[in-house]
Amino acid sequence: YQMLQATRHHLPPGPVPLPVIGNLLDVASRLPHRSLARLAERYGPLMTLRLGSAVVIVASSPAAAREVLRTHNGSITGRNAPDAWNGAGHAANSVFVLPPRRRRRALRRVGAEHLLSPRRLDGLHPAVRAAMLEMRRRVSESTAAPVEVGRMAFEAMADLMWRAMFSSVMDVATVGELHGVAREAVLLALTPNVSDFFPALAAFDLQGVRRGMARQMGRVYELIDQEIDKRRRGPETGGHDLLDVMLETSDQGNIDAVVMNRDTMRAFLTDLFLAAVDTIPGAIEWAMAELLQNPKTMKNLKEQLNSVLGSKTCVECSDIDDLPYLQAVVKETLRLHAVVPLVPNKVENVVEIHGHTIPKGSTVIVNLWAIHRSAEVWTDPSKFIPERFLGKEFHFQGTEDFEFMPFSAGRRICLGLPLATRMLHVLLGSLLKDFEWTLPEQVMKNGLDMSEKLGLTMSMATPLQAIVKGM
Numbered sequence: 001y002q003m004l005q006a007t008r009h010h011l012p013p014g015p016v017p018l019p020v021i022g023n024l025l026d027v028a029s030r031l032p033h034r035s036l037a038r039l040a041e042r043y044g045p046l047m048t049l050r051l052g053s054a055v056v057i058v059a060s061s062p063a064a065a066r067e068v069l070r071t072h073n074g075s076i077t078g079r080n081a082p083d084a085w086n087g088a089g090h091a092a093n094s095v096f097v098l099p100p101r102r103r104r105r106a107l108r109r110v111g112a113e114h115l116l117s118p119r120r121l122d123g124l125h126p127a128v129r130a131a132m133l134e135m136r137r138r139v140s141e142s143t144a145a146p147v148e149v150g151r152m153a154f155e156a157m158a159d160l161m162w163r164a165m166f167s168s169v170m171d172v173a174t175v176g177e178l179h180g181v182a183r184e185a186v187l188l189a190l191t192p193n194v195s196d197f198f199p200a201l202a203a204f205d206l207q208g209v210r211r212g213m214a215r216q217m218g219r220v221y222e223l224i225d226q227e228i229d230k231r232r233r234g235p236e237t238g239g240h241d242l243l244d245v246m247l248e249t250s251d252q253g254n255i256d257a258v259v260m261n262r263d264t265m266r267a268f269l270t271d272l273f274l275a276a277v278d279t280i281p282g283a284i285e286w287a288m289a290e291l292l293q294n295p296k297t298m299k300n301l302k303e304q305l306n307s308v309l310g311s312k313t314c315v316e317c318s319d320i321d322d323l324p325y326l327q328a329v330v331k332e333t334l335r336l337h338a339v340v341p342l343v344p345n346k347v348e349n350v351v352e353i354h355g356h357t358i359p360k361g362s363t364v365i366v367n368l369w370a371i372h373r374s375a376e377v378w379t380d381p382s383k384f385i386p387e388r389f390l391g392k393e394f395h396f397q398g399t400e401d402f403e404f405m406p407f408s409a410g411r412r413i414c415l416g417l418p419l420a421t422r423m424l425h426v427l428l429g430s431l432l433k434d435f436e437w438t439l440p441e442q443v444m445k446n447g448l449d450m451s452e453k454l455g456l457t458m459s460m461a462t463p464l465q466a467i468v469k470g471m
Ligand code: HEM
Pocket: 095, 096, 097, 108, 271, 272, 273, 275, 276, 279, 280, 283, 334, 339, 340, 343, 344, 406, 407, 408, 409, 411, 412, 413, 414, 415, 416, 417, 419, 420
């Protein structure tokens, strides 16, 4: 605190904090990325806030993001776990919140080499195909009533992840149950938690958020434990899935083996599963919502799918390079509807940014949502115009100028990026090929509710329902 006082006059500008609560009222909203973007218009692309007892610096321009995610990235890669994450002791082993040290590096390495590398992902081809065919079967059986688009995508991703992690097929009842679990976890993460703003009160868990999260995590843990026990007892799968790799690593007796105990395995598999079923279906829902309101874009996209895929029903990973318009639609969706709108990192060593001192222990938030919608960078920033990405070098890994980085950048860049980019194209293309989608009449009359809901990730506040017809 003394250090903060000493550096106070070097901090970036920001609204005057009230005693005790600081600027909490300035950002108190269900959609903090929007309140923070509004404040940045007034105080600039690098601003300081006091949220309860925490000092928070917000970066809202490409230049500020470059300083955080590239120039000083080595000093800004810590994490403060939200207290909810301490439910079931998850934070101690979660790759999302572990400090940038050995345990986190080992987990990232195992994930990157054995589930998310291009070679491993190519090996997932049969599982992806099976999940897509099953999804299309369910869609074609749903012509009588509106389809909940996000739910369809959720079921497909849950199916795929279970096959990839455990080589087993999850039964329908469990998929349904996990949909409820993921929803509940999002609701809990939505709750602004007094424990996060005043860590001294965290032990009391006054709102019960940590206990609630422990129940949801506990259920996923149980299912994963069953798979681990089954594998320890039973015969090999014949294939080589992520669980095999983790169990082998834990038996090897090297540095990674120390890390790969049952608690870490269970937490890591839970993280990957929840990340996959929460982010990708959310983005698919936004993409479909935009397409349903932009008939010309929908028509262009379907024309490209038909001409490239011919009589094939599903998009495969190997088709993606031949579908530039589909890629543009996915990029524009991620630009306009940042799945993870705010990226918070903890400062581990004092750094200087644009002449300001950013103190050790403070949190730096990069507001991806604000950058992706900045009028200084984008023409008509709030309009859905996939054509802006055609013929341009905008990579999913982020751009040199830091104006487009849906998966963030630097040392904590999204671990699931290779899986996510493949599955976004495969899912969206396979939902559109040979199916005609429209909005229910009532929605057409009243307009589609595009409002956002920010929990673990940002999804549509009202789940998208659409009518489907086979072609
Ligand atoms: C549309 C899909 C997705 C988007 C837009 C997305 C975006 C992001 C962003 C912005 C971050 C924060 C990075 C940072 O702190 O700088 C992140 C972290 C992460 N994501 Fe994703 N993600 C997606 C899908 C996935 C999937 C499918 C997985 C795993 C199967 C995954 C696993 C992770 C993990 C493990 C981290 C934490 C990395 C770390 O802190 O070291 N994500 N993601």
